[in-house]
Amino acid sequence: xxxxxxxxxxxxxxxxxxxxxxxxxxxxxxxxxxPSGSGKSTLLRCINFLEQPTSGRILIDGRQAYYxxxxxxxxxxxxxxxxxxxxxxxVRRRLGMVFQDxxxxxxxxxxxxxxxxxxxxLGVNRSEARRRGLDMLARVGLADRADHYPDELxxxxxxxxxxxxxxxxxxxxxxxxxxTSALDPELVGEVLEVMKKLTAEGMTMVIVTHExxxxxxxxxxxxxxxxxxxxxxxxxxxxxxxxxxxxxxSFLARxxx
Amino acid sequence: xxxxxxxxxxxxxxxxLRGLSVTVFLTTVVILAALVxxxxxxxxxxxxxxxxxxxxxxxxxxxxxxxxxxxLVYIYYVLPSLGVNLDPMLAAIVGxxxxxxxxxxxxxxxxxxxxxxxxxxxxATVGMTKARxxxxxxxxxxxxxxxxxxxxxxxxLFKDTALASVVTxxxxxxxxxxxxxxxxxxxxxYTVTGILYLAVGYPAALFVRWLExxxxxxxxxxxxx
Numbered sequence: 042x043x044x045x046x047x048x049x050x051x052x053x054x055x056x057x058x059x060x061x062x063x064x065x066x067x068x069x070x071x072x073x074x075x076p077s078g079s080g081k082s083t084l085l086r087c088i089n090f091l092e093q094p095t096s097g098r099i100l101i102d103g104r105q106a107y108y109x110x111x112x113x114x115x116x117x118x119x120x121x122x123x124x125x126x127x128x129x130x131x132v133r134r135r136l137g138m139v140f141q142d143x144x145x146x147x148x149x150x151x152x153x154x155x156x157x158x159x160x161x162x163l164g165v166n167r168s169e170a171r172r173r174g175l176d177m178l179a180r181v182g183l184a185d186r187a188d189h190y191p192d193e194l195x196x197x198x199x200x201x202x203x204x205x206x207x208x209x210x211x212x213x214x215x216x217x218x219x220x221t222s223a224l225d226p227e228l229v230g231e232v233l234e235v236m237k238k239l240t241a242e243g244m245t246m247v248i249v250t251h252e253x254x255x256x257x258x259x260x261x262x263x264x265x266x267x268x269x270x271x272x273x274x275x276x277x278x279x280x281x282x283x284x285x286x287x288x289x290x291s292f293l294a295r296x297x298x
Numbered sequence: 299x300x301x302x303x304x305x306x307x308x309x310x311x312x313x314x315l316r317g318l319s320v321t322v323f324l325t326t327v328v329i330l331a332a333l334v335x336x337x338x339x340x341x342x343x344x345x346x347x348x349x350x351x352x353x354x355x356x357x358x359x360x361x362x363x364x365x366x367x368x369x370l371v372y373i374y375y376v377l378p379s380l381g382v383n384l385d386p387m388l389a390a391i392v393g394x395x396x397x398x399x400x401x402x403x404x405x406x407x408x409x410x411x412x413x414x415x416x417x418x419x420x421x422a423t424v425g426m427t428k429a430r431x432x433x434x435x436x437x438x439x440x441x442x443x444x445x446x447x448x449x450x451x452x453x454x455l456f457k458d459t460a461l462a463s464v465v466t467x468x469x470x471x472x473x474x475x476x477x478x479x480x481x482x483x484x485x486x487x488y489t490v491t492g493i494l495y496l497a498v499g500y501p502a503a504l505f506v507r508w509l510e511x512x513x514x515x516x517x518x519x520x521x522x523x
Binding site for chain 1: 439
């Protein structure tokens with residue numbers, strides 16, 4: 042269970058997130074939609090602490106994920122401090138992340154991309170990592186591309202390798218940051234197909250997306266974000282078909298032509 | 299007496315070859331030391347710790363702001379008055395290494411910064427610590443970016459070792475000076491000296507060009523099909 046409590050994030054003067062409270066239950070698929078600049082990606086990146094929120098709390102299974110109380114010499118009250126790097130790495134391992142621009146490791150093969158985290162993040166031995174890596178590539182339909190470098194793959198294939206890379210860590214939840222936005226239209230389908238399969242397997246997923254049809258189809262809950270606030274959230278049937286807020290309606294009217 | 303005297307070549311050739319071997323030795327030791335040391339210096343220059351970063355910047359700017367010749371002279375002739383006595387070869391190695399480490403750390407720094415931030419992030423999301431991410435993900439990509447620039451430093455170091463002559467290291471240039479002053483065969487001796495530099499320097503330059511070409515290609519498998 043991931044809980045975000047009153048998350049705020051500012052970049053200098055600009056307040057990108059203005060108090061977001063959101064929980065994601067195990068097995069739930071939550072799609073975050075909204076105009077560009079609304080803070081969707083920043084919110085997603087706060088969940089695995091790639092962005093450090095200016096304030097607010099992130100709880101995973103009821104525990105502060107990235108902060109801990111420490112005693113301070115000469116002070117009666119303990120204060121909140123960022124957890125040591127290793128603990129943060131351990132939390133991140135439980136949350137897979139898929140980036141808009143894939144962020145594959147260009148100097149490693151498809152298989153190398155998948156096994157790298159297993160070996161150097163989780164500490165799995167190489168032969169076991171290889172076995173699991175090939176397994177994961179098969180799961181995204183790329184078993185025959187194991188020894189190809191990212192440069193030799195299409196955008197859709199790259200993103201599927203990136204998904205396999207995350208899945209290999211056996212995450213408890215997956216975060217998707219506009220996973221199809223950098224893809225040619227004809228390649229979007231294969232990536233969405235893989236994601237659909239994941240939802241069917243009961244994976245907890247938080248997806249920032251512009252694919253409204255996809256969100257409608259797979260989301261258990263849709264969250265509409267605008268100017269750093271959650272304007273509206275609910276089941277896709279309601280948010281897409283009878284949105285209560287004017288801003289949601291005008292956004293949907295613009296993107297669903 | 300003809301201008302180019304083969305007897306002179308026969309007589310002093312061995313001494314010049316010994317000089318060349320000192321030059322090659324000096325180049326090899328210094329380039330290897332600087333290639334390694336420049337990486338931590340680059341990291342210090344990018345450290346979030348202000349004191350550390352300031353220290354790194356001070357070092358790099360002092361080196362870049364003064365002539366290499368002066369640095370060598372300083373280490374060999376000034377440090378003894380502070381109680382640090384280095385023999386000529388060691389003084390040359392220390393001086394050249396300090397100098398090249400500073401310049402090459404800047405190259406590494408640029409290379410590390412040229413690796414997209416998302417590579418660090420992707421490594422973090424698969425549970426790698428920053429140190430691991432640097433070693434496994436960022437450094438290999440940075441090395442590829444900096445190879446051509448470092449190759450050029452390698453070539454220029456080969457020639458800069460001639461400056462070690464000011465601290466009396468008998469490398470190729472100094473050997474040439476000594477022999478030509480003794481034999482008055484300036485034309486022959488310095489021509490041969492130049493040829494010897496070229497005989498090593500040109501293949502080295504070709505090697506660097508080959509490296510450059512190799513690293514500018516996309517990452518490709520060594521597949522046979």
